[in-house]
Amino acid sequence: MGRISRFFRTARLARDIVRDTTGPLVCICVLKGGHQFFADLVGFIKKNNVESSNPVPLSLEFIRAKSYVNDKSSGKVELTGMDLGELTGKVTLLHPLKKCQGEPA
Numbered sequence: 001m002g003r004i005s006r007f008f009r010t011a012r013l014a015r016d017i018v019r020d021t022t023g024p025l026v027c028i029c030v031l032k033g034g035h036q037f038f039a040d041l042v043g044f045i046k047k048n049n050v051e052s053s054n055p056v057p058l059s060l061e062f063i064r065a066k067s068y069v070n071d072k073s074s075g076k077v078e079l080t081g082m083d084l085g086e087l088t089g090k091v092t093l094l095h096p097l098k099k100c101q102g103e104p105a
Helices: 003-020 036-052
Strands: 025-031 057-071 074-081 091-095
Touching: 003 036, 025 036, 036 057, 036 091
Parallel strands: 025 057, 025 091
Antiparallel strands: 057 074
């Protein structure tokens, strides 16, 4: 997918999120690899919020996911960086980035 195509798809996704969300919206980025797409998407969400007649209250959070101990999978994913109980009653957008085999890190 080309850079321009990603740009327009991200912009359209942000528009749809603002249109379809009644809020408040908590956007959560799983660090480290997801930050660039997350920043682009949140930027478009903010732009759409400014232009919307019904803006969505927005907050940003960052978490880490860990499932490896000494180069071996523990079989359990541990999330750190926030209390997940804070998400009760809120619309949550979680951006995980999963590295697929054969893709550069």
